[in-house]
Amino acid sequence: xxxxxxxxxxxxxxxxxxxxxxxxxxxxxxxxxxxxxxxxxxxxxxxxxxxxxxxxxxxxxxxxxxxxxxxxxxxxxxxxxxxxxxxxxxxxxxxxxxxxxxxxxxxxxxxxxxxxxxxxxxxxxxxxxxxxxxxxxxxxxxxxxxxxxxxxxxxxxxxxxxxxxxxxxxxxxxxxxxxxxxxxxxxxxxxxxxxxxxxxxxxxxxxxxxxxxxxxxxxxxxxxxxxxxxxxxxxxxxxxxxxxxxxxxxxxxxx
Amino acid sequence: xxxxxxxxxxxxxxxxxxxxxxxxxxxxxxxxxxxxxxxxxxxxxxxxxxxxxxxxxxxxxxxxxxxxxxxxxxxxxxxxxxxxxxxxxxxxxxxxxxxxxxxxxxxxxxxxxxxxxxxxxxxxxxxxxxxxxxxxxxxxxxxxxxxxxxxxxxxxxxxxxxxxxxxxxxxxxxxxxxxxxxxxxxxxxxxxxxxxxxxxxxxxxxxxxxxxxxxxxxxxxxxxxxxxxxxxxxxxxxxxxxxxxxxxxxxxxxxxxxxxxxxxxxxxxxxxxxxxxxxxxxxxxxxxxxxxxxxxxxxxxxxxxxxxxxxxxxxxxxxxxxxxxxxxxxxxxxxxxxxxxxxxxx
Numbered sequence: 001x002x003x004x005x006x007x008x009x010x011x012x013x014x015x016x017x018x019x020x021x022x023x024x025x026x027x028x029x030x031x032x033x034x035x036x037x038x039x040x041x042x043x044x045x046x047x048x049x050x051x052x053x054x055x056x057x058x059x060x061x062x063x064x065x066x067x068x069x070x071x072x073x074x075x076x077x078x079x080x081x082x083x084x085x086x087x088x089x090x091x092x093x094x095x096x097x098x099x100x101x102x103x104x105x106x107x108x109x110x111x112x113x114x115x116x117x118x119x120x121x122x123x124x125x126x127x128x129x130x131x132x133x134x135x136x137x138x139x140x141x142x143x144x145x146x147x148x149x150x151x152x153x154x155x156x157x158x159x160x161x162x163x164x165x166x167x168x169x170x171x172x173x174x175x176x177x178x179x180x181x182x183x184x185x186x187x188x189x190x191x192x193x194x195x196x197x198x199x200x201x202x203x204x205x206x207x208x209x210x211x212x213x214x215x216x217x218x219x220x221x222x223x224x225x226x227x228x229x230x231x232x233x234x235x236x237x238x239x240x241x242x243x244x245x246x247x248x249x250x251x252x253x254x255x
Numbered sequence: 256x257x258x259x260x261x262x263x264x265x266x267x268x269x270x271x272x273x274x275x276x277x278x279x280x281x282x283x284x285x286x287x288x289x290x291x292x293x294x295x296x297x298x299x300x301x302x303x304x305x306x307x308x309x310x311x312x313x314x315x316x317x318x319x320x321x322x323x324x325x326x327x328x329x330x331x332x333x334x335x336x337x338x339x340x341x342x343x344x345x346x347x348x349x350x351x352x353x354x355x356x357x358x359x360x361x362x363x364x365x366x367x368x369x370x371x372x373x374x375x376x377x378x379x380x381x382x383x384x385x386x387x388x389x390x391x392x393x394x395x396x397x398x399x400x401x402x403x404x405x406x407x408x409x410x411x412x413x414x415x416x417x418x419x420x421x422x423x424x425x426x427x428x429x430x431x432x433x434x435x436x437x438x439x440x441x442x443x444x445x446x447x448x449x450x451x452x453x454x455x456x457x458x459x460x461x462x463x464x465x466x467x468x469x470x471x472x473x474x475x476x477x478x479x480x481x482x483x484x485x486x487x488x489x490x491x492x493x494x495x496x497x498x499x500x501x502x503x504x505x506x507x508x509x510x511x512x513x514x515x516x517x518x519x520x521x522x523x524x525x526x527x528x529x530x531x532x533x534x535x536x537x538x539x540x541x542x543x544x545x546x547x548x549x550x551x552x553x554x555x556x557x558x559x560x561x562x563x564x565x566x567x568x569x570x571x572x573x574x575x576x577x578x579x580x581x582x583x584x585x586x587x588x589x590x591x592x593x594x595x596x597x598x599x600x601x
Contacts, residue, residue: 066589081593082600105589117597122590124576 003053004060006249007040008080009067012103012131013216016043017246018051018058019254022090026051027243032103036067044073060253064245066104078252080245081109081120087248088212089115091238096208099198099227099235100245101217103131106198108205121205128164129197131217136166137190140173141183148187152222158188164197188222195226202231212236214244260375261322263307264331265486265517266352268368268507274388275375277320281426282307283487284464285315286581295337299550301330302579303464308334311342321346323371328519328553348374354521356512364508372504385503396492398441399425403492406481407538409453413444415460415470415480422487423467455479456598457539459531460488461561462546463518463554468581469546476591478598482538484531485546490515518557527557531564542571542598544591549578571598 001021008015010032018026028046033039040063048055055073063074064083071077084100089111098109106129110118123129138145152158159181163169169190176186194217211233217223218241228235238244260277262269269279284306292308310316322342324335326349339347351367353360372380399422406413425440455477460470461484470480483489493514500506512520516527534540543565545558558574565572573594577583 066585079589079593079596081589082596116600117593119571120593120597 002059002254003051003057004062004250004253005044005047005058006083006246006251006253007044007061007063007065007071007074008083008243008246008249009036009040009063009065009071010080010103010216010245011066012135013242014039014043014065014067015243015246016040016047017243017250018044018047018053019247019250020051020053022251022254024247024250026053027240027246029242032067036070037072040067040071041073060255062249062253064249076253078249080105081107081122082117083245083248083252084214085109085111085115085117085248086251087244087246088214088238090247090251091244092210092212092236095210095212095236097202097205097211099202099211099213099218100215101129101131101194101198101213101223102215103135106130106201106215106217108198108202108207110205110207119205121201123197123201128166128169129194129201131215133166133169133194134190134217134220134223136170137173137187140170141177141186143183143187146219148191149219149221149223151184152188152191153184155182155184155188157185158190158192158226159185161186161189161193164193169193188226191220191222191226192230194223195230198227199230207231209233210236212238214238214241216242218242259317259319261316261319263304263322263334264325264327264352265490265514266325266327266511267323267350268371268511270385270388270392270507271368271372271375271380272323273391274380274385275372277375279426280317280319281487282310282316282322283423283426284579285310285313286468286579288580288582295341296330296333300333301328301463301551302549302577304330304334306579308337308342311338316343319343319345321348323348323350323375325350325352327352328551330550346374353512354519356520356523360512361505361508364512365502365505368504368507382503389503389506393495395425395437395441396494398438399492400494402441402444403482403489409457409539414474415458415483416467416474417444419465419467419470419480419483419488422491426487426491453479456541456595457481459484459534459538459540459543460546461485461543461557463548463551463557464579465546466577466579466581466583468584469544469575469577469587472584472587473544473591476588477595478542478544478591482534482540484515484534486517490517518553518560524560527560528564531561532568535568535570540570542573542594544573544575544594547574547576549576 026047028043030043062076063071064080068077100107106123109120112118259280272279289305289309291312292305335349459482465485496509516523
């Protein structure tokens, strides 16, 4: 038996996955905080508890995500790009493009036939097109971020959001609210704006079908639909898209 | 007399500064943001140019007798406009640099150099002393080229960080009359330990001016920089101009305009392509990293040309955006590590 774990420390959430002989046996998602190492340890313990194992029975731990360097108990550190690619390849070996929208980064990762990273493109140095962008807008609209996907379904058309700068877009959203535009239309407009940004990155990378999406934003049906519309193809979403990076890390820990 | 003469762009003929009795001192910018420079230069101008003005406004530069500013790109033209008023006390000399290499451009640039020399020296510069300075600089550059050539060998070389550190020191306070400091720096590199059986991916780093922290970070993350195509790297190492030119100014015009191609030059696409191809073949390059300086239009166009080159050659290419502030580490790290992981797998 080979038992390994992957811990993905993102800017908004920390994820841990335990894998036994290539099968997922435990997973946990916690909110990230200042004490990265403490939260990562807690997430790992939760995932291990689900799987029914103790930490000393692990054969390997790989840390990934932006906080990977701050995890002392990790035996190896691998970037989230490689981990998301590995995680998706495990689920669907035919996928050639992965779109990962996380808290502070969005990425388009191209895979070869063996699931190895062929190329990748990441967002530039700003929050546009990331989970953080959605959080700020949800705050401005006074709606929970988890409800944005469902709310956007109520709109037949999206409001036009011209600016992709988080700061400018927030004031644009406030103006639209003041004009009396329905919240659903504004949210749909925001989803379209994110999708356009990510599709531009995908085109720069030279995306290919089939496409999968990972990361927390993949849970937002509105963003997924907008992306499908602008890409002109369907996107596969894993059952729990948030843990794919940690899953890939756990699989890489097995060698 | 204070004899340090500042310069910025690599099209500045340091030979004329030396022959005029000055010690050339390259302004290499500073880390951090540039709030004082922002009072005089628009925010959407080259951050390197802004940081040079910021260093002057903060009085972080050594006492300079003056500065030579080339009108070689839009940001430099703006700097040339504001420096005399806000930069530093001392002379501000400007130099127009053609964007193409042909006989008209050489003649024009030769006249510009002659004007610069007379403004610097205050009188007609002695041609013999100019030829002596040309010879001295060529010896220095030849020694550097030898160092760079040794990096083509797979088994034995200095790291990119060591080379760039030494090059930065070499560009400051260099004068034949001051203890052959340049030669000491170059020879010092020979004492660095050789990296035997180095398995790190060999990389070409390119950009307008490469920040020191980028090269350091590339190597901390597990890569090896073996060729730096930038104006603080390989572009400094001009090879002697071909032909028997008797006029030292025309000789310098040919030398500088005909040097390793800079993205600002027009109509040199093919030359640049050959330059990259030779670097890739000779230095066994496995991947390319392009640093796009924020607001540098020339670098943006250059990146597209390099991208086309890399696609044709099947070379992995990573683009990193930077603002020369020293604050890009967090953003670069994941991209660099992922790129190196990708190269290792390949």
